[in-house]
Amino acid sequence: MAITSQTQQPLAAIILAAGNGQRMGDGLEKQFRPLAGKPVLIYSVTAFLTHPACARIVIVCASSQMKKVRTILGSLVDDRRVDITSGGARRQDSVQAGLAILTTETDTPDPSMLVAIHDAARPLLPAAVIDRLIAAMQDGAAAALPIMPVVDTLKTISDTQIAGTVDKSALAAAQTPQIFRLAHIAKLHTDHPEDIEITDDIQLVEADGQVVTAVAGDRRLMKLTTVEDFDILIALMSREKGSRQMIPDIRVGNGFDVHRFSDGPGPARIGGIDVPSPHGLAAHSDGDVGLHALCDAIFGALGDGDIGAHFPPSEDRWKDADSADFLLFAVGRCAKRKAVIQHLDLTLICEMPKISPHRDAMRRRIANLASIPFDRVGVKATTSEKLGFTGRSEGIAAQATATLVIMAPSMDHNDG
Known part of the structure; x- marks a missing residue:
């Protein structure tokens, strides 16, 4: 009763x-x-x-x-x-x-x-x-x-x-x-x-x-x-x-980002961790090309602008900002839309530094930030066969895909 x-x-x-x-x-x-x-x-x-x-x-x-x-x-x-x-x-x-x-x-x-x-x-x-x-x-x-x-x-x-x-x-x-x-x-x-x-x-x-x-x-x-x-x-x-039962609203978003190497020494912040590198990455924030691409993939799936709209590089408050905070913000935007991140996939394109020794550390960091299981995060690396700016080791490019499900309320709490 x-x-x-x-x-x-x-x-x-x-x-x-x-x-x-x-x-x-x-x-x-x-x-x-x-x-x-x-x-x-x-x-x-x-x-x-x-x-x-x-x-x-x-x-x-x-x-x-x-x-x-x-x-x-x-x-x-x-x-x-x-x-x-x-x-x-x-x-x-x-x-x-x-x-x-x-x-x-x-x-x-x-x-x-x-x-x-x-x-x-x-x-x-x-x-x-x-x-x-x-x-x-x-x-x-x-x-x-x-x-x-x-x-x-x-x-x-x-x-x-x-x-x-x-x-x-x-x-x-x-x-x-x-x-x-x-x-x-x-x-x-x-x-x-x-x-x-x-x-x-x-x-x-x-x-x-x-x-x-x-x-x-x-x-x-x-x-x-x-x-x-x-x-x-x-x-x-x-x-x-x-x-x-409603059919879930499945969304897929893509993100892409590029950062050149700075003249200063490494490490380079990539995928949420510091990776040994001869040079760091030049950017207004910490230059984490991987997390930036993931943020844009999430924003894309939500139809919610891009990373530049949420964190304008023209604003001093984002100077040297930790990109982990950007990804946490993107995850928060998902929660407000009742969207759940099902999978994140990141591809890094560079000649240096070596990514494979740090792949699982990146996956763990991204999974923790996004509050998803480790096996729902993919991190891959490839080169551009010495072609273009990445082939000349002038910088790093990253592309990412985010899969989200926007769910209707799944249980009637007014039964009785």
């Missing part, structure tokens, strides 16, 4: 996005990976922002990823309800960081404020689940969480031998968000011994002897842990949307 505006309690949400996603295998954290054309993190942020009870959102991420989170959020970062803070090494450290933001406001927090603590790795959050959690709190629970029945037969094992069968009738799988009264859960975290690790916040309420209510979860709230989980969620999304 949906919660009516007359009975609504203000709700804050803490979204935990500080994990390192080691099981994904390619170095890109799962909360930033694309899911059906949008970064995973965007789904839960949107789910809470579109719920009528939501008054605040605190996104907790690694300190090194705060700039990336702002870029991914696009225009959502300007919503006054949204805060971003850095987390800790453990889940409970990140939760406490989020609680600190909510409990150290200038104004006295509303004593009726509820807080939902949610894992960003559970992106598909229906509004109906939030409604059920709020209703449980209004009925007097000290905390509430969504659960799913355990459908598989469970076995105990000893090494590789089956030791017994577990009675699953009293078991359930816990999901997030888990909901609490802000003051209560903040105190429980403050009082909890720092050296004892917990895997979810409900454990603290259980230990406190308070009533915890279970509400019906949703299979779409499954946690993304492996690459295969993405395929499962996409299948669930497609089945839910059925005939309403």
Whole structure:
């Protein structure tokens, strides 16, 4: 049942996005990976922002990823309800960081404020689940969480031998968000011994002897842990949307740039890294011919001008600018247009310096800046067979292609 505006309690949400996603295998954290054309993190942020009870959102991420989170959020970062803070090494450290933001406001927090603590790795959050959690709190629970029945037969094992069968009738799988009264859960975290690790916040309420209510979860709230989980969620999304599923708007843009070598010594900034070179590259900015071409490819796919229009060389503020900031800006423009970068391809044309020893370092840097997996970035190099200005080692040329998908909203958050 949906919660009516007359009975609504203000709700804050803490979204935990500080994990390192080691099981994904390619170095890109799962909360930033694309899911059906949008970064995973965007789904839960949107789910809470579109719920009528939501008054605040605190996104907790690694300190090194705060700039990336702002870029991914696009225009959502300007919503006054949204805060971003850095987390800790453990889940409970990140939760406490989020609680600190909510409990150290200038104004006295509303004593009726509820807080939902949610894992960003559970992106598909229906509004109906939030409604059920709020209703449980209004009925007097000290905390509430969504659960799913355990459908598989469970076995105990000893090494590789089956030791017994577990009675699953009293078991359930816990999901997030888990909901609490802000003051209560903040105190429980403050009082909890720092050296004892917990895997979810409900454990603290259980230990406190308070009533915890279970509400019906949703299979779409499954946690993304492996690459295969993405395929499962996409299948669930497609089945839910059925005939309403829209054909994605696929865009391809091309970019080209040239910079001559300067008279000064190297290194040369190419593809976001410093490459050993007899000479640097002459330019108003840092002269990164590779990133400049990639920016223009993205702008081209968006129909959004070119790098010269966004960063005019006539303006002193771009003197010696880091071209990584230009690419981050282009990625931000994608987020504002609800466009997701699917692939970036860069070709460098030069006689020197040697590119191949640095190819993968460039790919890693570009993938990090664009928040896409390493295997979605291509970097190639070729010569012009001693022809033209590149053949005479007077400079470097670069051409790039960007493939984007502009997606319509992929989930109805007003179901219930």
